[in-house]
Amino acid sequence: MAAVILQASGLSRAFGGLQAVDGVDFELQAGEIHALIGPNGAGKTTFVSLLSGRIKPDAGVIRLGGSDITALPAHARVRAGIAYTFQITSIYPRLSVFDNVALAVRGGDLAASVMAALRRVGLAERADQVAGNLSYGHQRLLEVAMGLALSPRVLILDEPTQGLAAGEIAGFVALIRSLVPQTTVLLIEHNMEVVMGLADRITVLNFGRVLARGTTAEIRANPAVQAAYLGGDDAVA
Template sequence: MAAMILSARGLTRHFGGLKAVDGVDFDLAQGEIHAIIGPNGAGKTTFVSLLSGRIPVQSGSITFNGQDITRLPAHARVARGIAYTFQITAIYARLPVYDNVALAVQRQGSRALRRDTMAALARVGLDDRADQEAGTLAYGHQRLLEIAMGLALKPRLLILDEPTQGLANSEIEGFKALVRSVVPDTTVLLIEHNMDVVMDLAQRITVLNFGRLLAQGTPADIRANGAVQAAYLGG
């Protein structure tokens, strides 16, 4: 069995009376592609925000690469090898595409700035748009730019929140090929509503509902799970 790169135990975050994440246990194997699914409001984005440090943990623990990161801020988790792309694009809109990625490359400490920046852009098919102002890109291309920024950090864990939102069908195939190309060196955790993408790409799937773990298993396991069908897959 593959080693676990990340584990969470009893992870909890409430907002007033809303139990966004309610005592979730979670294990992520090194080198896998793992999807998190569930109905709107299930707690998916809050959960990965806890893992990445964007939201502080209320209770519970998180270990990454064998070390406790529960109280580490987000920037310290990036330095440990966790990159997180946002559900809503978080690019520097007035800077050129090249500069957006170059900033991430610089943070990683590269001594070959242009080579590594252009390589990251080429991986997502945006190398021919390096000089374009990032805010003028189509929304789908902005999502790809954000992925390039994440890859430029050379992370051990890449967390993607709704990565195919805004992508054309032709771009989705390229995205799936891209994700497959980064494993096993990089572990991928994604939140995704496109079930065709989830079932084709993920090796394991975690289902959240009302902030709690509903099910976990292979795509075949999830398809056959009656509770998941009732809560999310529509029968």
């Protein structure tokens, strides 16, 4: 059995009367690529926002490598090794591509670390461009580079392929594969080809609850998942 690196127990969060995340138990195994899928509004972004500390849970416990981090603020979780990229792009649009990543790097040789992160996502040639002038897809990749520059133990990506051209997706898939097992990846993704091609395991959220968890084959064959997601309007051919 692989070691559990990040774990949530009974994690819950409501917005007003809406139970966005409802008693979720979740385990991320060290070195895996784990996909989090489910219909729009299922609570995926809220769930990873709880893991990253961006928002606080109403109930539940989060552990990183055995330590309870539930009360840690987001910046302390980043220091502890959890990096995440937002679903909504959150780069610094007026700064250069290089400077965006430089803001994330800690210690070591700054320029070398920045360029290494940019090379990994395929943006090295664009280091001097103003970040706001990048295409939307490349801004998402820049965010991934900002996350990588932190040398995280756990990298959480919220819909990173949104806005990438079809021809750029293969490169992204190869990038994610190259990160494991040094980095553990939790990936929210609607593109089922990307999910099925990358994930070791999948957790399916629906109405804030875990509908199913398992290997890609198990999830694909699960009738409840097909009804709620894979067979529905959200399905990606």
